[in-house]
Amino acid sequence: MTADATPALVEKREPAAGPRVRKGSAYPRYLAGKVAGAAVSLLAVLVTSFFLFRLIPGDPVKTMTGGRQVSAEQLAAYRREFGLDLPLWRQFTDYCGKALTGDFGTSYQFRAPVVDKITEALPNTLLLTGTAFVLYTALGVFLGTRSAWRRGTVGDRFNTGLALTLYSIPSFWLGLLLIIVLSVGIGPLPGMFPTGGMESGGEEGFAYVLDVAHHLVLPVVTLVAVEYGQTLLVTRSALLDEMGGDYLTTARAKGLRDDLVRRRHAVPNALLPTVTLIFINLGRTVAGVILVETVFSWPGLGGLFYQALSVPDLPLVQGLFFVFAAAVIVMNTLADLVYPLLDPRVAR
Amino acid sequence: MTMSPTASDVTTAPLLSAQGLYVTFPGRHGGPRARAVDGVDLDIRPGEIVALVGESGCGKTTLARSLLGLVEPTAGRVTFDGRPLEYSGRSLKAYRKRVQLVLQDPSGSLNPRHTVYDAVAEGLRIHGYGGDERAAVAEALSRAGLRPPERFFLRYPHELSGGQRQRVVIAGALVLEPELLVADEPVASLDASVRGEILALLLRLRTELGLSALVVTHDLGLAWNIADRVAVMYLGRIVETGAVEQVLTAPRHPYTQALLSVLPEAPGAPVVLTGEPPDPSRVPSGCRFHARCQILAGGEAARAGVADACRGQDLEVLSGSGESQVACHWAVSAAPPRGAGLC
Amino acid sequence: MSLLDVRDLTVTYAGGAAAVRGVDLRLDAGQKLGLAGESGCGKSTLALALLRLLPTGTRITGEVLLDGEDVLTMKWGRVRAVRWAGASVVFQGAMHSLNAVHRIGDQIAEPILLHRKATPAGAKKKTGELLEQVGLPAARADAYPHELSGGQRQRVMIAMALACDPRLIIADEPTTALDVMIQAQILRLIEQLVADQDLGLIMISHDLAVLADTCDRLAVMYAGRVVEEGPAVQVYEDARHPYARALSAAFPRIGDPASRFAPQGLAGDPPDPAALPSGCTFHPRCPVALESCAEEDPVLRGAGPRRRAACVLVGRPADGAGGAHEKPDALEEARPGTP
Amino acid sequence: MTTTTDTALSPRALARQRRRASVARFWRQYRAERAGLYGLTALTLCALLALFAPLFVGSDVSSVTDAPGRPMQSPSAGFPLGTDQFGRDLLGLVVWGSRVSLLVGLLAAVLSVAIGTLIGVTAGHFKGWYATVMMRITDWFLVMPTLVLAIALATVMSRSLTTTVVAIGVTTWPTTARLVRAQTLAVETRPYIERARALGGGHWHIMSRHVLPNVMPLVLAQTTLIISSAILAEATLAFLGLGDPTVVSWGGLLQDAREAGAVSAGDWWYLVPPGIAIAVVALAFTLCGRAVESVLNPRLGVSR
């Protein structure tokens, strides 16, 4: 503002740029910061996975050879092969160095690069969790919104009650029951769905897609049932929080119809805080899918992890652990990155 | 009745004194540091009530907090009873037995989970009061006008009205028998009808206990109501100070004039300054008010030949003592103080 | 026919709190009515009731005649049409009254598109004009609320209120959270706009001094009821109701030696609308309460030319006009003493 | 409203009276939450059942050598829920299992919440590097997939109840820490903290007298909610065969059922009751937690 500005009733001039940083300039920095943070977290996970699993009692090489007769030289050879003869810190630096180039070593039990084993199983897990994620998020948000808007009604009580109940059910148990009821079939109910696996094998083209979809139903239903409740509850309470908002009174005062007030103002605002949760949930679901994969024999990461732990197949365990944690980190970071694009209030 | 009952005379040694006080905060997003308090000298003598007025964000609260040692000044020092304030835990604790703070928001100042009794006794417990805690609490409450005190002991803050809450806060301060009360906007959140009671209480305490007080406010009427002396703050610095009658009836600084002119009661055309409160992280050079100064913009300063000084020449920090002073090139050079009456 | 005629309006919240109890108010076009009273006395409730914006479960009785049409008995469709086009509101907390995730331009344009069936381009143009009108560059339409300062946001609210050229604007504490200087800016702005466009204005505040300065007429509320009403300056300077009097005394006049070291206050707590005292609701705090005040709930009665007050000491039916003379003395004596 | 005017009360008595009053108030409000009452009733029943289990089932329910029935008997008058693969009475086992499941849930939740609260409060109160380090650690734990980490921990340590408790406790605290820290930060901005500091209160005073009581409701609600997830986690770990095989717990029963092939054999009585028990208890804790949360509404920081 210049010195000879006439004190006027109202300012006509744009005030000089305040401390708030405009979107264009700050977002890249914010983005860089978040990405750097995520990278640091990933490194930390890398370190953890290395040391955590060294704590598993047992000599991996002896375990690997499964009690077959092996001479000390041969054992030493194996140790050399897997780099286990080096001092821990060397193993660690080697491991980190390789991991940074995407090489997690060779699985002890499968004799295949860990990365290959993971990339083999990852799409299956993603298919399962992705489908479930889309469904439970949609369902949770939809029902949560309805519940909040009709708070206190029978429908709301039923919705929240059901969500809480399903939320309290162990997923594996629900999966088992679903297998009994819908897969094996009880009473007059025929077994409609396959008992496990991802495909019957042998189908091609559209039949293959249908076959996989058919196999997908029960695991997805299980996941959706146990997961949608949280989204519902969070959406509901976020919307209830928003419903006291004065801006809704403003919107109503403007003469907007009730459903417009909800659609245009309340719900979008309430969903913002849920976005983070939704993303984080996806990350966690990827890691939490172990149980469902076990129950439904789904050929995904969960099953692989379980097999790897019992050996312990150190490289595979480490790789999988890294992937699980990375899923969470990546999703968290995505949430961080998306949030400011959606919510203009957040630091840009 | 124009003089306060205990109007302090200018020669007594100050009880609390700030000398060249600077407080800066780190700027946001790596921006320049915010100079919240930017060179303040201020004395408070025993038994005196000083009002610190100014618009929002000018640094009043920060100054008050630094006087209590709640923020460490970047430069300058605070002296209490002749001794500079030390920032070690122990000496701060001892200091805070003698100087008390009352905050703007009485509801916020009371822990919702503590009863009135606990809230008042808290200070005693912190300082390991040896005497009869119950009696002390009861006395402080009744002194603050909550009578009979026992009726309030077990109440929770939410069971009290705003005025009662503020009385509890004041009682909590009084129970330690402080020598100085720093009240940061003590009535800003209270209803108009209730606030008079609290102000009356402050005045009564001054008469009964000889308490000195620094009352921070943005309400000039409040200063007129209870203060002996007023200091007008602008952008981290005191720009005009003096006896209440003088400053509020015959303001010399253009800023004070503008503040007074926008009061609903004020005669004459209001001088509405443009824009928002200025930003302490970008204090203009020269007179810090020059960018918004109606005198400068209206050309009066140029006529007085100080326009360039206003834009480029820094002003001295006003001394903390009681006499009437103004930090304005124009007021100092050109205009003799206007009549003492209400213009 | 007056612009707004509120008759015996009573609002009871679902919990049983009688927030507004039989209020009568009139407002002519081009007139400015101030509504004062301490926190919780029902000012906002009254304002919301005028447009039926209160939450479901609230009981509203009486009549709210807006241009002769009763808002309370309208069909919802009509109510929505009246909202904003007939009467608009400037709410107190602009930060919360604006949707934080929409651009302010869109928020201003929303009612225009809704009520005026304007094209988006037309609405955009009008939005720009409105912003200029309240002293913001039209380009700021792209800003989000958080990018504006408190005063600017309050101006956006005002611009929004003007969007559909309403006949009546209800300003609910438009300046409370603002700094003195900004407060002055906003008040000037409102005054100017009202004068330019010949609108009816209801301005709500707890700052009697501000209202007296801004408005033509002034109504002072206490516990859900208007206790005094009359020309603004008269009510402020010479209130008839003891509460109104106490309230106005709480605003010291700088330079007035009488208020030096003599802050005026009113002892006691504001009443709880869910458990109101019997009789005159003010009697527990009233410095001049009579025995009968605990039983008799006085209605508004004439207290001079175009003035009304609800106090037994005012214009007792038997006393006729003479009553107006006695009261000031009686009240003067009853003033709470200064320490 | 508390308007007791007993004049001869010592501060201690006052404190006690105050506490009693606030408990009474809490209870009054809790009673209004219907779902919370259902949860509480269910919990009380479960707790009583668990406590007095030795009285009506006897500790020899889990004995395999003295098993009274034949393996895998379907429900009958003698065995209302049938028998397991050793011929033990399943009703007795489910009742007996409640002891372990509740105990593990409780201990794990207490451990988790204790860690979380400690870290949350201190990280919220002390700013600077301490908070940074603590929050980094928390974040780091937060991105660890809980189940995976718990499985890993359970694998690393020997199979015992302690392992289960530790594995659950150590993996679930970060959410509590974050919540508590956020709440602590919120409380720390309250003027009464400033007032306490101005009165001369030190860190300990502020944390113990102001912050902790104000985060307690949150912690209480959080504990209840975490117990529910800890019970689920215990069941999950046991189901994956990572529990102590020698103790009877609901998750362990489910795993036994599965290992015995009860699912495909259609022996529903072996599979359904433990699952329902888990779901009911988890639900009950969740309901209680939500009720507590809504009564104390820690987000507002004010108990009304």
Add this chain to the structure above:
Amino acid sequence: ATPLDPAPQQARAADNGKVLTVAVAQSVDSLSPFLAVRLLSTSIHRLMYEYLTNYDPKDNHAIPGLATKWESSPDKLTWTYTIRSNSKWSDGKQATAQDAAWTFNQMMTDDGAATANGSYVGNFKKVTAPSPTELVIELKKPQATMTSLDVPIVPKHVWEKVSDFSEFNNDKSFPVVGNGPFTLTDYKADSYVRLKANKGFWRGAPKFDEVVFRYYKDQDAAVSALRKGEVSFVAGSPSLTPAQAASLEGAENIQVNDAPGRRFYALATNPGAKAKNGKKFGDGHPSLLDQRVRNALFMAVDREAIIEKVFQGHAVEGEGYIPPRFSQYYWKPSADQKLAYDPAEAARLLDQAGYKKNGDGKRVGKDGKPISYRVLCHATDPNDKAVGKYLQEWWGELGIGVQLNCLDNVTDPWLAGKYDLAFDGWSVNPDPDFVMSIHTCGALPETPEDTGATDNFICDKKYDELYARQLAEYDPAKRADIVQQMESRLYDLGYMNVMAYPNAVEAYRTDQIKSITTMPAKAGNIYGQDGYWSWWSAVPADSGGSSENASSTVVVAGVVAVVVLLAGLGGFAVMRRRATAEDRE
């Protein structure tokens, strides 16, 4: 089998053929014959490749495989195999002695190639193929396994291109060239392995057109799949549970094959682990070195109860070391030698050995501390845990504490000798040499750092003498006699207490499999045979032609989709209606 139930899915049709689907619980570790060690993978290799010899399904004696006949030099150091000329690789090339020689040579020279079966060639001096039909193996010293070299012979011309045997998993390009009864055509990790019948197989084409091994992590899912007809055969891991067997027994069209197993299930005792160089290691409880203690412990184990309660009849009470299935070598203790279940006698023995009960009723060791044994158990084996519970109670009665150490992976404490007792079990081969050899002193590790072939560190002079004698004995009957003496010795020592011989409990659908060869043919098992007999011999049931399974899948999926869609639309409509009805405030 309800009216609505779509008729059990028939043997699946693909390329108009009969498919035999086998549910398996193990995942494939590797499809490379040089790397694979798991039972599933080696069984698949049996189907994919020919081995030099095979086992007769009736009595397990060696019969021709890729080799039509074989002879050894008198000193047993040179073995000459005649390779058949009617075996072709699936890419049309002839399988020759060169392929066999190359396979063995790779294993002898490349560490990677020796990973799985290196032990067979450790003693080989030289392997040559003088002609396409002649394979000569020269040994360093005599080797008993020369007619049971369980090594898949791979096609040289294909495998030559492999650079790193330790990482080549043979699962990238299909079909995989082989010469067994089936050809591997497809594999998806943790999903399925698909093999196609080799129509030109020399022994005759398999009856099924395809064999698919489908992976079910969960055994219950596999059993359910069998019930529904999704799979034709379920083996279980290691066998179906009693409850599953019981429920399947009543089911329509399902045959439960409860075959005498080839496994023994034992309780091994740590005899104080030591290496050949005399170094002792591990920390076995010293009291267990006293034979009376070991015997007492075993006498307190009620084997009948274990058979009845844990195995629910699907096992045979354990006595000698070798299961009765191998009748030739089967031995059982005489009445007075037998350590029958007798807790009182056990207590007496313990008292006698000086381990008396203290005031708390606990027996006290020589160190004055109450005795508590760590029992190593496999967390993945329900039987271990179940029996463990019984042991806890039985031995608890005796005054001895039991601490069950159930681990996913017991190898490590086991090899380190850090246990007191352990659940043990081996599958016995037709030739008992291996299972006998693991209890000789020679099997001990060279040093504590090595891993020996030993099972649980037993080293007994007398046993070793007998072992040496049976090695040199070529008369089967006499050799059997010596083996039985060894079993007797082992029994008396009490380090290896066989509790049971679990049956192999499997089930298959009779509406999909008409007949199938078990091994031994009379009361034998199907899955995990020492040959390819079961799958090669399985005859499809003649059901009404190929089933419409694929289409029924489509139908079901379609129905589901339609229902979901309708429900969604209906819900949406209801909601819309209500929304408009409630369009107030």
